[in-house]
Amino acid sequence: MQSMTNRENEIQVSVTRYHKFINYLCVFLQAGTFLYLLFVWNRLPDRIPTHYNGIGEIDGYGTRFTIWICPVAMILMYQLTGLVERHPSWWNTGVTVTKTNAARVYGIVKNMIVTLKFVLVLTFAYLSVWTTTGRNLGAWFTPVSLSAVFLPIIIFLVLLFKAAKE
Numbered sequence: 001m002q003s004m005t006n007r008e009n010e011i012q013v014s015v016t017r018y019h020k021f022i023n024y025l026c027v028f029l030q031a032g033t034f035l036y037l038l039f040v041w042n043r044l045p046d047r048i049p050t051h052y053n054g055i056g057e058i059d060g061y062g063t064r065f066t067i068w069i070c071p072v073a074m075i076l077m078y079q080l081t082g083l084v085e086r087h088p089s090w091w092n093t094g095v096t097v098t099k100t101n102a103a104r105v106y107g108i109v110k111n112m113i114v115t116l117k118f119v120l121v122l123t124f125a126y127l128s129v130w131t132t133t134g135r136n137l138g139a140w141f142t143p144v145s146l147s148a149v150f151l152p153i154i155i156f157l158v159l160l161f162k163a164a165k166e
Helices: 017-043 064-085 102-131 141-165
Strands: 047-052 058-063
Touching: 017 064, 017 102, 047 064, 047 102, 058 064, 064 102, 102 141
Parallel strands: none
Antiparallel strands: 047 058
């Protein structure tokens, strides 16, 4: 496939209500996380959890200023994923794209990217807020968060391979 360098050769994928809703929800979660952290800032202890092990136990501490690492990472990941979302020519669909299946294939991939962007924001927002409690996450966090990432990938890949056969 030739390199697509100008706008007229850029692949266009329509923006659906689902995409808009998820993006608004992500912005709301990010803003809410920052506002919450600002609200509780003066009540945070000098030492807060900075890392949890695989079973959700705290295994690292830092100053209360480290509370901003997770929300900043959340915004950076959201922006980076959004950049990838806006450039379908960068996507490796993993299937043969034809004129007859292109709209469906690219729509499925975009839905997957948008869904994963939401999962990332939700996970970082949860970790940011939970860290303020100073408590362990719980053993459920790792399997649930991994399932929240990999289950949509599996579902969208199944849809993608079905669309490629059509």
